[in-house]
Amino acid sequence: MSLSILLVEDEKNFALSLKRFLEGKGQEVYVCFDGEKGFNQFLELNPEVLLVDCRLPGMGGIELLKKAKELNPDLYSIVFTAFGSIEDAVEVMKLGSFDYIQKPIDLQRLGQLILKIEENVRLKREIDYYRKKEETSLIGSSQAIAQVKESIHKLASLSTTKTPPTVLITGETGTGKDVVARLLHRHSSRSKNPFIHVNCISLPENLVEDELFGHDQGAFTGAKNAKPGLMEAADGGALFLDEIGDLPYNLQGKLLTALETKKIRRLGSVKDRKTDVWIIAATNRNLFEKVNQGSFRQDLLFRLNVVSIYLPPLRDRKEDIPDLCHHFLKKFSIHYGKNIEGFKEEVIEIFLRYSWPGNVRELSHKIEQAVLWCEENLISLKHIRAGIKNDFNEIPSPKGDPIEKRTIVEELLQTKLSLKELESELIKLALEKTGGNLSQTAKLLGVTRDWLRYRMEKKLLDA
Numbered sequence: 001m002s003l004s005i006l007l008v009e010d011e012k013n014f015a016l017s018l019k020r021f022l023e024g025k026g027q028e029v030y031v032c033f034d035g036e037k038g039f040n041q042f043l044e045l046n047p048e049v050l051l052v053d054c055r056l057p058g059m060g061g062i063e064l065l066k067k068a069k070e071l072n073p074d075l076y077s078i079v080f081t082a083f084g085s086i087e088d089a090v091e092v093m094k095l096g097s098f099d100y101i102q103k104p105i106d107l108q109r110l111g112q113l114i115l116k117i118e119e120n121v122r123l124k125r126e127i128d129y130y131r132k133k134e135e136t137s138l139i140g141s142s143q144a145i146a147q148v149k150e151s152i153h154k155l156a157s158l159s160t161t162k163t164p165p166t167v168l169i170t171g172e173t174g175t176g177k178d179v180v181a182r183l184l185h186r187h188s189s190r191s192k193n194p195f196i197h198v199n200c201i202s203l204p205e206n207l208v209e210d211e212l213f214g215h216d217q218g219a220f221t222g223a224k225n226a227k228p229g230l231m232e233a234a235d236g237g238a239l240f241l242d243e244i245g246d247l248p249y250n251l252q253g254k255l256l257t258a259l260e261t262k263k264i265r266r267l268g269s270v271k272d273r274k275t276d277v278w279i280i281a282a283t284n285r286n287l288f289e290k291v292n293q294g295s296f297r298q299d300l301l302f303r304l305n306v307v308s309i310y311l312p313p314l315r316d317r318k319e320d321i322p323d324l325c326h327h328f329l330k331k332f333s334i335h336y337g338k339n340i341e342g343f344k345e346e347v348i349e350i351f352l353r354y355s356w357p358g359n360v361r362e363l364s365h366k367i368e369q370a371v372l373w374c375e376e377n378l379i380s381l382k383h384i385r386a387g388i389k390n391d392f393n394e395i396p397s398p399k400g401d402p403i404e405k406r407t408i409v410e411e412l413l414q415t416k417l418s419l420k421e422l423e424s425e426l427i428k429l430a431l432e433k434t435g436g437n438l439s440q441t442a443k444l445l446g447v448t449r450d451w452l453r454y455r456m457e458k459k460l461l462d463a
């Protein structure tokens with residue numbers, strides 16, 4: 001594991017020799033020679049460790065530390081001083097610095113401190129990971145989900161020191177591709193190493209290459225320091241390339257080379273670096289179609305598709321809906337501090353009839369919204385439809401469905417509007433929807449045009 005370290009030290013020769021020493025220990029070190037620039041660099045890099053000299057031109061080391069700690073209280077810092085004043089030492093430790101050491105620096109001691117920090121950072125990453133792990137589980141008892149779980153376990157049992165085969169996860173949006181990618185990593189022998197998620201669609205095209213492969217110092221205007229890319233950051237772990245279908249064509253070749261040679265080359269570099277990254281890719285597009293259209297490389301598709309996992313849309317595995325409903329109900333009840341026991345049967349019935357174009361994500365949002373509105377023991381249709389006009393009001397309902405009809409009528413009765421008022425409101429709304437066209441309004445209401453005209457005239461007479 002390598003730490004990202006920012007070193008702010010005005011003695012140039014000392015700073016550069018320290019950089020070499022730490023890089024020799026496998027760390028990524030960025031150097032600045034004055035406080036002001038050091039702070040700007042800190043804002044840009046957000047390093048895990050700050051090594052800073054107490055006395056600096058421009059902004060002093062203690063002030064820099066104070067500002068950096070305000071922005072990132074988890075930052076590890078070690079402060080150097082040539083003067084060894086007790087007041088400085090007290091202030092530095094009060095600011096939560098990891099240590100304070102006097103110049104000339106004892107490199108062995110510094111090396112040990114860095115090792116300790118590395119251990120702490122590793123632990124923190126693991127804790128964060130386990131926290132995340134609790135949040136991730138693949139719910140569902142359908143045949144399709146059972147098969148996906150089997151694939152995850154098969155891949156996990158390949159506890160090999162070699163890089164596992166590339167996996168391509170396909171399925172419509174919201175079907176759980178991200179969940180599967182995380183589970184693959186979590187159950188694999190790489191679970192203690194990073195899992196890095198990159199959404200190829202959200203990266204601006206000109207930045208994708210830099211993000212994935214990094215750059216060397218001076219690779220382009222503004223590249224003041226070398227920066228490792230995400231392929232390097234995921235070394236030993238997994239890189240999840242989400243929406244891979246949107247990876248720019250010119251980078252597809254570079255990714256293919258990286259996959260085949262297990263080496264990457266930073267922008268502006270002539271040196272290849274070895275990487276051991278498990279690539280998991282996902283897409284909701286048909287990549288074979290993209291190959292036919294000439295926007296996706298066939299050789300890359302074959303390279304990615306060594307193992308493929310398909311997540312069918314929720315409408316094709318409706319038996320998962322009850323389990324998912326209870327899972328999300330529990331999750332959001334805890335989150336919003338509610339005590340809701342379950343769903344009225346009518347809710348599950350209607351959920352089973354809906355087509356869920358947004359898949360599990362849409363179901364999860366729907367339940368979150370219902371939990372927010374519900375102040376009773378059970379979630380009923382009124383909570384599902386509450387408050388907002390949304391697509392869900394258009395759930396296809398087989399004509400004459402007794403449960404649906406009864407629920408609507410019950411809701412209407414609760415409004416305490418008279419039959420006359422209801423009729424009048426219904427006609428008004430239908431007229432609005434058809435832009436005042438009588439024939440269409442009559443059709444919408446399931447009545448004849450003459451009947452509609454008669455009721456409207458009567459309404460005018462009654463008024």
Ligand SMILES: Nc1ncnc2c1ncn2[C@@H]1O[C@H](COP(=O)(O)OP(=O)(O)OP(=O)(O)O)[C@@H](O)[C@H]1O
Pocket residue numbers: 137138139140171172173174175176177178179180242283284327360361364
């Ligand atoms: N089987 C499942 N069990 C539990 N939660 C699930 C399941 N499938 C999806 N989810 C949840 O649904 C939401 C959407 O899932 P996810 O982000 O994995 O979908 P996706 O296929 O990656 O979508 P996109 O293509 O839009 O990125 C997430 O909150 C996820 O936790």
